[in-house]
Amino acid sequence: MNAYRPLVAGLLLAASCVASADTRLTLKSDAGDYIGQGKNYLYTDANATFRYSKNFDNGITLNINSGSAWWTLDLAAPGDAQLRPGSYEAATRFPFQAASEPGLSFSGSGRGCNTLTGRFDIFAVSYDDQGVVTGLNASFEQHCEGATPALRGELSYNMVAPMGVSTVGLTPKRYTCLNRTSGQRLTLKSTATLFDCKQAGLQVNPGDRVTISINGIAE
Incomplete structure (x- = not known):
C-alpha cells in the first residue's frame, strides 16, 4: 500500500490495501x-x-x-x-x-x-x-x-510500500492491523498520528492484502 491518509474523522476508520514493491x-x-x-x-x-x-x-x-x-x-x-x-x-x-x-x-x-x-x-x-x-x-x-x-x-x-496511516481530525487510541492473506493480526494501543503496521511487527509480502482499522476520538 502507498501511504494512506484518512480524510474523514470518526470513531472507527479503516484502510484496505495491497502490498507492492x-x-x-x-x-x-x-x-x-x-x-x-x-x-x-x-x-x-x-x-x-x-x-x-x-x-x-x-x-x-x-x-x-x-x-x-x-x-x-x-x-x-x-x-x-x-x-x-x-x-x-x-x-x-x-x-x-x-x-x-x-x-x-x-x-x-x-x-x-x-x-x-x-x-x-x-x-x-x-x-x-x-x-x-x-x-x-x-x-x-x-x-x-x-x-x-x-x-x-x-x-x-525502491521499497515495499508501507502499511501505514496518518490521521487527521482524530485522536487515535488503538490500531488493528490485519494481513488478510496470511491471517496475522496485530492490535496495539497507540496515540501516534503516524503509524506503520510493518514497523509494529506485521509480516507483509508483495501482493498481500492488508486492512488497517483505527479506534479513536473525533476532534
Whole structure:
C-alpha cells in the first residue's frame, strides 16, 4: 500500500490495501486544483522515468517524465535538516519557506503554485553516502494560493510500500492491523498520528492484502 491518509474523522476508520514493491507515484487532484486539473494520475517504471537528487535545502527533489508530461516534487525539512520519518505539518512553498517551516512543491507540465500550503508524511527513507535518497515512502497534500481544492500524492520508491496511516481530525487510541492473506493480526494501543503496521511487527509480502482499522476520538 502507498501511504494512506484518512480524510474523514470518526470513531472507527479503516484502510484496505495491497502490498507492492513497485516504484510508483499516485496523484489525486480535486476539481478546481490548478496543478492536477482535477484528474488522477499513476506513474510507474513502466510509463515514466524517475530521477532523484538532493536539493539545496538538504531535502529531496524528484523529477518525473512520462511522454509529454513532466513533474517536479520538492520536499524539505525545517532548518535544512535531513528528512527523516515523521509528519511535516504547515508546509509552505519550496524554496521560499521560512527556516522554521517544511518546504513542499509539486509542479510541472507548465503549471505551478505562486504560494501554497500543505503537509507531507515520510514513512520511510534511506540515503547513499552523498545524501541522495535511495528509497522513499511518502505522501503529500498541497493547496495552491490558499484554495480549498487539493492535490494529493503517494510515492513509493525502491521499497515495499508501507502499511501505514496518518490521521487527521482524530485522536487515535488503538490500531488493528490485519494481513488478510496470511491471517496475522496485530492490535496495539497507540496515540501516534503516524503509524506503520510493518514497523509494529506485521509480516507483509508483495501482493498481500492488508486492512488497517483505527479506534479513536473525533476532534
